[in-house]
Amino acid sequence: MEASDGLPTPRRYWSIVAIALGIIMAVLDGAIANVALPSIARDLNASPASSIWVVNAYQLAIVGSLLPFASLGDIVGYRRVFQAGLLTFTLASLACAMSGSLVALTLARILQGFGAAALMSVNAALVRFTYPNRLLGRAIGINALVVAVSSAVGPTVASAILSAAPWPWLFAVNLPMGTLALLIAHRALPHTEPSRQPFDLVSALLNALTFGLLIVGVESVMLHPLPGALALAGGLTTGVVLVRRQLSKTTPLVPIDLLRIPAFAFSVAASVCSFSAQMLALVSLPFYFQNVLGRTQVETGLLMTPWPVAVAVMAPIAGRLADRFSAAVLCGLGSVILSLGLTLLALLPATAPSGALICGMAICGVGFGFFQSPNNRSMLGSAPKSRSGGAGGMQATARLLGQTCGAALVAVIFRAASSHGSTVSLGVGACFAATAALVSTFRHHRQVDVQVAP
16 A cells, blocks of 8 residues: 555656556547548548448547446546557457457447546556646646646547548557556556455446446437437436435445535536537537538637646646645636637627637637646545545546537537537527536535645
């Protein structure tokens, strides 16, 4: 068992390197596959619609298994789950690279998604046991920086690889990185005491079914109303059964016990709102830049860059500030800045110069980065250390729920207001960001913001 307040240096730094490598692989593979879909469909003789499952299978596997892996981390130790995730992800990447059909690739992507879920579900818990409590905000800021940079460079990395090699190399590059991460993780990751409680397999299956049906329903209800509605109804029904089952558990797979902690519940609500705002913007902005403002594809790519760059710059700064100041105040300020940035973009005329667009995107990135690290610190720090896995799993789940909600709302808005869909989406995103600010303000008013739970 390690010391209760973080690892000594230099082991602490090696532990963060192992965690960062795992997250880089998981985030990059969520972004680079999109770029390769046309090549994959052509080489595997698949239709464009069928090739989408290369992306969907990965996302569904992650969403359906995040909370079960987080619960497993609380039971057997976060180090073991993370190492198993690294091994699974690396082997699945090899299977993806060797796939000769769309079915084989999709199955390999499902396995890869399980590996990514294992990495994402316990990375926050490992960060908490790697750094001392007084530096938790700084550590979470580093984590947010890694995620932001990986998301930003994903399409660029994919384009660079595809310019020199066929699409299987997008997955093959994970082999040396995964092997290196496994070697470092074996020596550096912190040990945590397992709880020895039984794993709730029935709840894990209900959780996968609930999130899978809900996401499929949300994504399909606009194009196929009846099947989509049935999937949503099925997801809600299994969700009710799942929640009722969790109420009697002392350490439930779905962390209902943590949601009874006000600081944790407020942080989850603010996270869902903020990530909904982010996705409303990031999905609609390319259409806005090209169809409304008349920019080219190359210009659109460049104009999208200031947002993740600003997040990468601001997240570590905000993380350091969160170690000294109220996370609720910092989150409220960041959400207000994000809302103002989205409002500015929505109100810009079609003749707006590139400088104004870059400024608006940078403002959004600053606001989002200023919100993310303090909110994640509040969420993780308000949970008992013994429930760090559940807290980290809920953190990742809140992010994915918000992103799914935002993307679904864009589809609804575009169908309802086709001529002004992009502008309306940005306006709705500004409202979601403002709601996140209100939630953070109410959290501060209730004085539920905490430093670190025991």
